[in-house]
Amino acid sequence: MEDQNYDKHLWRKWSREELDYQYSPSRWCKQGSPEEVITHHVQWTAEESKKVREDIECELNISYGLADGQKMDIFSANTLPAEAPIFVFIHGGYWQAMSKDDYSYVARPLTKAGAVTILMEYTLAPKANIETIVSEVQQGMKYILNMAKHRQSRGVYLCGHSAGGQLAAMMLSVDWMSECMASDSLIKGAIIISGVFDLRPLIPSPINDPLKMTETSAWENSPMKVMGEIIRHSKNRKIVLAVAEHDPKEFHRQTQQAFQALSEAGVSVDCVLSPGVDHFGIVEKLLYEDFHLTQMAVDMMNLNIAEIDKQMEKTAV
Template sequence: MAIPPKELDYHYSPSRWSHRMGSDEVIEAHINTVTQASREATWLLNCDGEISYGSGPLQKLDIFTAKNAQIKGVPIFVFIHGGYWHMMGRAKSSFLAPPLAKAGSTVVIVGYDLAPAVTMDKIVSEIKQAIRFVLKLAKERQSSGVYLCGHSAGAHLAAVMLACEFSDDDAFDSEIIKGAFLVSGVYDLRPLVQTTVNEPLKMTENDAWRLSPFSFVGEIAAQSRQRDILFAVAEYDSPEFRRQSAEMEKELRSRGVKTRFIDVPDTDHFDVIEKLKKEDYSLTKEMIRLMHLSK
């Protein structure tokens, strides 16, 4: 049953569904948690930071490795942050790097220009530039594979990248993208057009559908025959976020893609990703396993 337009803001406001604290509190707590943990990551790991991959002011990425770690032949984990395409940023997104780097991966944190300074089309174009940069790095380092990860709006952007063909010249090879971890994502943007989320984005209904992974799920499936794609949602994500992830996973699975759906208990939209800073967190362990790094 369709949600009345006046209720869409409520259904697409993740902070209003947390079981831990109020809406404003949970956002503030999330920002504090990821900011502090990201700062700690720069102390704990080697960081090649603020590398420009494009001309935009926020088109930069950070590359993290464990101290004295091997860089050739290892998987590259790429994280694309959320924030509804107009918040957060690269500096608050390296919180998840320590356990993944310690396990043996190289971790790349991607920043991108935000609305309203740029359009959604421009954001998607920038992320494609970033992934091209990473694929070139992967080739230089003879990486065992690139794994994309996104949270919330970042999961949308990661899913879009799964449809892209990067093998249009000798420098890139789409097949090196071995998998994706899509956490609490949104894959049909049309409901957002009528919400306050769209105020900085200014998407039309046509824009929203054209940029929705649901609209080109066939292309994603065609590019992802050999990939592992994990969808994760929080127990206390909003019903709409949970529905969109479940339906996207089902659509890809029905087209022969190897997918998994994980419903993470006792988490909300924010700590489901925050907890990746912990080695013993179920999703951390699953990501390490899928990158073939578990002992």
């Protein structure tokens, strides 16, 4: 976690090259070169996700808006009870890479536990800027919340990784009653994994080349900017902020900064370190039932995979 003596604004003194290093998770991985790590991640996620789409009942590429990228995949909505909780996963890739199709594997343990699982897509940069992306995801959440109300779901739970963590956190700041007549209590929790809570350090880095964020647009779309609204709407939510042991130091700092703001305001929040994994391993391990973040997600939704296993054993007998 963050060194208490670490200068929170040190990034303003860094060169473009240093910022690129500090915000390039693949350069902090212990499993190989940046190219090897990214290649493995892309191949592994694609293979595992294809298996899940073949194995689990799903509705693919459901449109939630007019843009081509505004699509979502919904797993087990037709096989689980209407009141089942809904788990929403928003992928990362610095708003310019990867897609929902790469993360279908997240649905395997969660649908087994009894959660309808939704993978959301959005238009990537450079076709869309950060304001448009946040707006699109907000449209997607309106669709999901209306679906949850129609099903009388027990609750909606958000999860985002990396850039998806920023998007999930921004959704916690929205007044959903004004947007779609949904109370704050319908979104019951969130797990933000290796999230970006302040986008301003990305402005001088090559990451911003396709996004073209300004100081104003980066700050306006930073969860730290809307932390007051997140706190106001999350008084009765459970929030988990997770970071990988081998994430860049800046991801640790930003996660700790967000945790401190939420905890000091009395929000129910945990800050979790995932030992022995990097920025990519932490999200890959969501495939596995025994991974601690998978277990936290299941527990947050008041589900129990062990009970499902027992029921399956009885049925088999």
